Amino acid sequence: MDRRRSLTILTGTVLGGMAGRRNSRVLEAQERSAPDHTQGEISPEKLLLKDYRPKSIYRIPVTKISKARYPVIDCHTHPYARTPSQVEQWVRNMDAVGLEKGIVLTMATGEQFNEIRKRFSPYPDRFELWCGFDLARFNSAGFERRALDALERCHDLGATGVGELEEKGRGIGAPIGTEPASWHIRPTGPRPHPDNPKLDPLFERCSKLGMPVSIHVSDPPWAYEPMDQTNDGLMNGYTWRIPVKPGIMGHQALIESLERAVKKHPKTIFFACHLTNQSNDLSSLGAMFDRNPNLYADIGARYAETACIPRFVSQFFNKYRDRILYGTDMGHDREMYRTTFRVLETADEHFYIFDYQYHWPASGFNLSDSLLKRIYRENALAAFARARHLASA
Numbered sequence: 001m002d003r004r005r006s007l008t009i010l011t012g013t014v015l016g017g018m019a020g021r022r023n024s025r026v027l028e029a030q031e032r033s034a035p036d037h038t039q040g041e042i043s044p045e046k047l048l049l050k051d052y053r054p055k056s057i058y059r060i061p062v063t064k065i066s067k068a069r070y071p072v073i074d075c076h077t078h079p080y081a082r083t084p085s086q087v088e089q090w091v092r093n094m095d096a097v098g099l100e101k102g103i104v105l106t107m108a109t110g111e112q113f114n115e116i117r118k119r120f121s122p123y124p125d126r127f128e129l130w131c132g133f134d135l136a137r138f139n140s141a142g143f144e145r146r147a148l149d150a151l152e153r154c155h156d157l158g159a160t161g162v163g164e165l166e167e168k169g170r171g172i173g174a175p176i177g178t179e180p181a182s183w184h185i186r187p188t189g190p191r192p193h194p195d196n197p198k199l200d201p202l203f204e205r206c207s208k209l210g211m212p213v214s215i216h217v218s219d220p221p222w223a224y225e226p227m228d229q230t231n232d233g234l235m236n237g238y239t240w241r242i243p244v245k246p247g248i249m250g251h252q253a254l255i256e257s258l259e260r261a262v263k264k265h266p267k268t269i270f271f272a273c274h275l276t277n278q279s280n281d282l283s284s285l286g287a288m289f290d291r292n293p294n295l296y297a298d299i300g301a302r303y304a305e306t307a308c309i310p311r312f313v314s315q316f317f318n319k320y321r322d323r324i325l326y327g328t329d330m331g332h333d334r335e336m337y338r339t340t341f342r343v344l345e346t347a348d349e350h351f352y353i354f355d356y357q358y359h360w361p362a363s364g365f366n367l368s369d370s371l372l373k374r375i376y377r378e379n380a381l382a383a384f385a386r387a388r389h390l391a392s393a
């Protein structure tokens with residue numbers, strides 16, 4: 001017999017022993033005012049994990065953040081705003097939450113890049129636009145010349161970096177699994193992995209132009225794990241899943257391919273997206289930082305993935321305090337930004353974020369002021385300055 005059931009029986013026995021009209025009126029009043037806990041009741045045997053929406057019951061500090069403690073540069077956004085008024089709204093949101101600037105990873109070249117550039121041009125101090133690589137003719141003769149020309153043209157139009165190059169196993173720019181391919185470069189034929197020698201001239205040109213490269217490899221490891229009851233990140237892993245089969249590079253192999261590219265081009269600054277998708281193994285990312293001084297990592301869209309191990313993460317961020325970059329990759333909603341600040345700035349515990357993306361609650365990292373300043377802004381500025389310095393060296 002469980003504890004709740006024995007309490008019910010005990011209460012029933014006591015009430016059953018009472019007599020008289022007065023007691024029954026008290027009982028009726030109690031019944032009217034007591035909340036009906038049976039409404040919406042569902043047994044744990046029937047509740048599906050996807051429907052579980054717990055509310056924290058703990059009376060512990062809850063920090064409301066409306067603005068970041070220090071000015072912020074968001075190193076991982078996309079051209080979410082499709083019209084001039086949407087760009088204006090984005091800037092209003094940035095002002096409201098304390099965002100100084102957004103790096104818009106357009107992934108685009110040519111006329112598409114130019115169109116996005118024009119859309120954001122009323123706010124040159126608030127947005128930097130990064131372009132893509134033109135991989136459309138990767139498998140045709142003349143690829144290198146065309147791709148280098150496209151890069152130079154975007155640079156002349158004002159692109160200050162390249163990204164987001166995205167590689168989930170089939171090559172850069174090739175959609176995979178169930179991911180939406182809305183603004184991805186559409187593939188024609190095989191695509192290169194990051195260390196493909198045909199990309200070397202492009203990465204070298206980025207270094208000469210002082211353009212850092214934002215590159216996403218792989219996905220969180222649970223996207224590769226069996227989709228069963230032991231999968232720690234099943235709630236997202238199930239939809240992000242990557243088919244593990246011949247012809248699709250696996251998680252570790254992708255990270256190694258990225259590192260070979262980073263090593264081959266020590267004068268090119270690389271921003272690895274999403275903590276290289278190693279939220280579960282930050283020590284491996286740390287070892288990559290140790291081996292490659294030209295490598296940085298953004299924390300975009302990995303808040304839920306790290307807020308379950310807050311102490312380890314804050315130690316890691318402290319150890320690599322000059323390599324971690326703030327990023328979002330989740331639209332431009334004010335509450336989204338505020339949630340990321342709460343995770344980074346506060347010691348709040350056991351709160352649920354991002355619409356129950358995972359089955360665990362979040363806890364804040366409680367980062368120091370000096371570390372916040374670095375992650376929010378200073379590291380990005382230092383990386384941009386290094387890219388410019390390496391270009392002139």
Ligand SMILES: [Zn+2]
Nearest residue numbers: 076078164329
């Ligand atoms: Zn992204």
